[in-house]
Amino acid sequence: MTASVLYDVPGPKAIRRNRVLAVLTIVVVAAILGFVLYRFYLTGQFTAQKWGLFTYSTIWEQILAALGKTLAAFGVAAVGSLVVGFVLAIGRLSDHRWVRVPVTAVTELFRAMPVLIMMMLLYYGLPSVGVKMDPYWAVVIALIVYNGSVLAEVIRAGVESLPRGQKEAGYAIGLRKSGVMRLILMPQAVRAMLPVIVSQLVVTMKDTALGFIITYPELLYLAKQFSSNVQFGRPLLQSAFVIGGIYIVMCFILSGIAHYLERRLRSGSRGTGDAGLSIGPGLVQGGPDPRMHEGGTVTEVLSVQGGR
Amino acid sequence: MDVIFGNLDLWGTAIGNTLLVFFGGGAIALVLGLIVGAMRVSPVPIARGVGTAYVNLIRNTPLTLVFFFFVLGYPALGLGRMNLTVLGIIAIGVYTATYVAEVLRAGINTVPVGQAEAARAIGLPFGQVMTSVILPQAFRSVVPPMMSVFIALLKNTTVAAGFSIAELAQLRAAINDSGDRPGSPMEVLLWVAAVFVAMVMLLSLVQNRLEKKWRIAR
Numbered sequence: 001m002t003a004s005v006l007y008d009v010p011g012p013k014a015i016r017r018n019r020v021l022a023v024l025t026i027v028v029v030a031a032i033l034g035f036v037l038y039r040f041y042l043t044g045q046f047t048a049q050k051w052g053l054f055t056y057s058t059i060w061e062q063i064l065a066a067l068g069k070t071l072a073a074f075g076v077a078a079v080g081s082l083v084v085g086f087v088l089a090i091g092r093l094s095d096h097r098w099v100r101v102p103v104t105a106v107t108e109l110f111r112a113m114p115v116l117i118m119m120m121l122l123y124y125g126l127p128s129v130g131v132k133m134d135p136y137w138a139v140v141i142a143l144i145v146y147n148g149s150v151l152a153e154v155i156r157a158g159v160e161s162l163p164r165g166q167k168e169a170g171y172a173i174g175l176r177k178s179g180v181m182r183l184i185l186m187p188q189a190v191r192a193m194l195p196v197i198v199s200q201l202v203v204t205m206k207d208t209a210l211g212f213i214i215t216y217p218e219l220l221y222l223a224k225q226f227s228s229n230v231q232f233g234r235p236l237l238q239s240a241f242v243i244g245g246i247y248i249v250m251c252f253i254l255s256g257i258a259h260y261l262e263r264r265l266r267s268g269s270r271g272t273g274d275a276g277l278s279i280g281p282g283l284v285q286g287g288p289d290p291r292m293h294e295g296g297t298v299t300e301v302l303s304v305q306g307g308r
Numbered sequence: 309m310d311v312i313f314g315n316l317d318l319w320g321t322a323i324g325n326t327l328l329v330f331f332g333g334g335a336i337a338l339v340l341g342l343i344v345g346a347m348r349v350s351p352v353p354i355a356r357g358v359g360t361a362y363v364n365l366i367r368n369t370p371l372t373l374v375f376f377f378f379v380l381g382y383p384a385l386g387l388g389r390m391n392l393t394v395l396g397i398i399a400i401g402v403y404t405a406t407y408v409a410e411v412l413r414a415g416i417n418t419v420p421v422g423q424a425e426a427a428r429a430i431g432l433p434f435g436q437v438m439t440s441v442i443l444p445q446a447f448r449s450v451v452p453p454m455m456s457v458f459i460a461l462l463k464n465t466t467v468a469a470g471f472s473i474a475e476l477a478q479l480r481a482a483i484n485d486s487g488d489r490p491g492s493p494m495e496v497l498l499w500v501a502a503v504f505v506a507m508v509m510l511l512s513l514v515q516n517r518l519e520k521k522w523r524i525a526r
Contacts, residue, residue: 010351022354025347029358039385112508113501114463116470116477121497124480128492202368209370213470220372227380237381244373251368 045237053232054242066222067246073136073208073218077143078201084148089155090181110149116210118142123214135216139208147204154196158189195262202254209247219243311483311491311499318482318489323503325475329397329465334458336401341408348413363406371467375399379471396468400461407457415450416442448522455515459508466504476500 010018040046053059091103110118122138162185170180190197212220223243227236312319347359366374378399379392419442427441469477480496483489 014351018352021350021352025352025355025358036385039387043384043386045384108509109505112505112512114466114477114504116466117497117501117504120477120480121494121501124484125494125497128494206368206370209372210467210470212372213467220370220376223376224380234384236384237377240373240376240381244369244377247370247373248365248368252364255364255368 040237044233047233049233050235050238053226053229053235053238059226062222063219063242063246066217066219069136069216070208070211070218073139073143073211073216074205076140077147077204077208080140080144081147081151081200081204082197084144085151085155088148088152089159092152092156093159093181095177107149107152110145111153113146115142115146115207116213118146119210119214135211135214138214139211139216143204143207146207147200150203151197151200154193154200155186155189158193159185161192162188192265195258195265198254198258198261202251202258205251205254206247219246311495314490315479315483318479321474322476322479322482325393325468325473326465328393329400329468329473329475330462332394332397333400333404333465334461336398337404337408337457337461340401340405341412344405344409345412348409349416359409363409366403366406367410369403371400371403371464372470374403375467375471378402379473392471393468393473396471396473400464400468404457404461404464407460408454411450411453411457412446414453415446418449419445451522452515452519455511455518459511459515462507462511463504476503 044050088103088107091099092107094100094103119138119142122133122141123135126133166184166188167180170184175183208218209220211218212224215221220243223239226232226239227234229235344359344362347355348363350356350359375396379395382390382395423441423445424437427437432441465475466477468475469481472478474482477500479500480493483491483496484493
């Protein structure tokens, strides 16, 4: 932890002060939570009527169906954006100007456009030129195009941060350009960037929730429907908590994978058999980018760049 | 061009509100993020725990759901009326604060341990270690990723459209549902996209400038 860098070992005075701060933190947090819970209690958010909705198995069947819709959009978008990401990354790394320049322009354009606007363009915009698009495809295509462009940048950054010798050695043993890319550069870049790629998938997962705005019947859309159920006293906050819990669990699992991969890569490439190509820690700490130093992990820095 | 000149009033409101959400949300995110970031590097374990819990919970919640809680959930608590836009600003601020906190924490972490040790070794007290050695260096490495956070924030303002806050992404509904205004959905949305691309590119330009200016030779 950074505590050891920024602070000395606390003396008696500092220990006392830290205790006061700890108590203060607890008091402030408890006050905020207490106030919210008190308001919940006053407005009857804890009544059995409002939670009653979630005791029915048909409701859970609906939730499962909506979860399926969310995962269907996420799955296709994840695979699609990986494919698009690789294609665009290779295009941006091309030696030919006529490939590199347009691909770069396209990547930059789609990275700059909000995903929601893209979804709206596909769903509301296309019908005015005579193409009718299903909300599902609007969500999936927008997510693929946006996350594909972001992943292209990530993969390109991974390739460019490799030592130049890797590429030169590849050519020296007589490989062609495609071979150097496929056998030498890409595997290393992907390995180093795996945590960032998984973090971007968390973003993709969260962005499926935008689908509710263009009426794609996913989890959040269902929550909105539940919240207008008069029979159960319009359980808005209740359904938001239940659906929110599901999202948080799903994203936590993905984030957990990203953290696990990151720790594994940072602890070196033991047991993977390619110790000679060990690039995990080297990449994380070295590199020309001033933002990439130990501690400030590549994932944190790049996932922040990636957007949401 | 009719799309723009025929609806100038709506464009004005929309762009104004988008900027309002952007700057308002940004201000909240900076203040809250600074507090949470400080908690996450503080020597008090409980404060660190609270900061970590906040960041992990909010970061794994879709922004749409955060909006859902604030914009639709707040009225259910019966705390008096509040402007939808204000609620949206709070929602986006609370969400973005986690990213600000993470950037600040990562920024402090980029300062090599030796710097703090050297500062302490020459006898500087904690205040001076922070203000004249750690923070200036941390600040420099924080600026570029912080700009990325704000670019993401700008793009995220569109989510407010899903909650009837009259900003740019909501413009299509405002123009097309009124019936007698010029412009097809496609035209409106393409212009909106163009406005966003222009704004994002502008921020990226600032980011690149700052990045070059603040680069640390290590």
